[in-house]
Amino acid sequence: MRKLKVIVAKAGLDGHDRGAKVISRALRDAGFEVIYTGLRQSPEQIVSTAIDEGADFIGVSILSGAHMIVAKKIIENLAERGAEDIPVFMGGIIPESDIAKLKKIGIKAVFGPGTPTSETINYLRNYYKKNDM
């Protein structure tokens, strides 16, 4: 299997990057190629990075409560640029009641506080297999 490439991005103004860095390292240790963007990335920047890098996945970490607007913009931007086939998953503090809404607009999965990194890793591997990417 080729090395899968993941963009891990911090969106909005949120500075909490512990989770983003932990998941980046866990994915890398599990054999993924990881590009961590650093803080304060706009949806446009995240999508551009993903397209330029030929990413297989985009992971967005957000704990500030701005997840709905950020998710919507990333999905829209991907569509505008003809890259809607790049799956987007999210992590951070996201209320249960928003998860269904996020999935409805096209976010593939949401990983809340306390999720083991192995769960995210397995999810991405299975997603790849199932969708024959």
Add this chain to the structure above:
Amino acid sequence: MKTKQEWEKRAVEPVLKISGERKKKFSTTSNIEVKRLYTPSPINEKYLKKLGFPGAFPFTRGIYPTGYRTRFWTMRQYAGFGDAKSSNQRYRYLLSQGQTGLSVAFDLPTQIGYDSDDSHSEGEVGKVGVAIDSLADIETLFDGIDLEKVSTSMTINSTAAILLAMYIALAKKRGNDLSKISGTIQNDILKEYIARGTYIYPPAPSMRIIRDIFSFCSENVPKFNTISVSGYHIREAGSSAVQEVAFTLADAISYVDAAINSGLDVDKFAPRISFFFGAHNNLLEEVAKFRAARRLWAKIMKERFSPKNPKSMMLRFHTQTCGSTLTAQQPINNIIRVTIQALSAVLGGTQSLHTNSFDEALALPTENSAQVALRTQQIIAYESKVADTLDPLAGSYYIESLTDEIEKKAAEYINRIDEMGGMIRAIENGFPQQEIQNASYEYQKKVESLEEIIVGVNKFKTDEQPPENLLKVDEQIGEIQRKRLKTLRKTRDNNKVKADLAKIKSNAKDDKTNLIPAIIEAVSDYATIGEISNALRDVFGEYQEQVIV
């Protein structure tokens, strides 16, 4: 001070004369008298050198001679959300419930210097704290709150000068005596680069703003703590207790250096430096950490900066229970975690305390959960009696050994940072960031291999219903703030604002001019946070993060 009698005469008696103690006599349920201080007998040289007396160098046993026997710590709950009006209501509620100081949480646009109508602010307005754009919002935020009676702590860093200016402008407008208003601005930019992320400008101009604040405040608002050097966020980013102490004190050394290099006298500003630590679950290590930090800071100040005023060597600190220890699973369990953490802060001698609410892994706290958090402190204060004697765990073999070890290991880190050329250089090289990240990743691996157990998360799990009654910030806040700004920009004197901003820019270009007076003028004319920050961005530029994973 060599003997207990001497300490009682020289340190305790003056305090008793002025403020007394909470009770005439302290005793246990069995009517055993509780003394102010317990020491070895006889007192030897080693004891004096390592522990000493409360209120005396090296302050291991606390910074005040009578400690909590005179006054409990300040119960200060960090709060703020939505607009100024809803946060004002929460503050009044907390004060009515017996809270003794205010602590303001600002939203991210306010912290990073963007107005609510800036495109960067989209989706963020009023989310993690209160949205403030201009003095008009500050007037609403403190409506009905007496600035001379309540001290206000503001978690604000890269825009600290602007928020402080607004607070001062409000006090002036209300006719308050500036020498009587008190509070704290966090103003600790170095940990923003390391762990928290709300920086704007590069380190050099940021340090200049901090220096200007030190100098302005020592002359004009002498009761304001001009900085709260913060380990809390370093710990929250995943550091160990030792790293928390080491990096925080290394940051503090940089601030003292910067102020002294600009010609300030150490005793003019050092007594107004305060600290902020986290409190974790490892109860006894945390107690030792607070004691070690106090002793190490006292030694650092004495050896490096030779102050004459003992207050310049006292580490005064605020504590917050660590948010990252809260679990989204079985959230009620968090009340127990917070109790253990709060207890460690009190046994470690904190000056003020924030206890987290049990629902904070899920959302901002509701009125109900915030009340439980405050009650936790009140129960420790009034019912547990741990505050009846000073530094109650001193002399425990384990505690003293841990205190020594934490101090030693933190000092080793600080030496390494010195060798790198100081903390600013170390941050630019990504050293503390990398150390913290390694510690955080190692911890996560232990959690996943079950070497570390988190109750309800990787053991003792239950099937749960999604929690109800969470606080949801009104999505309309962004629109409300944008409308308010539009009106403000129409009604204020825009010529004045234009001139004020031009003056800020020209002052910013001259390193010798203190920036604060011009900022106070600008906010008084209702210039906004975004406008002032953008003026400074034009001159100072913006910091580019060192991305290290």
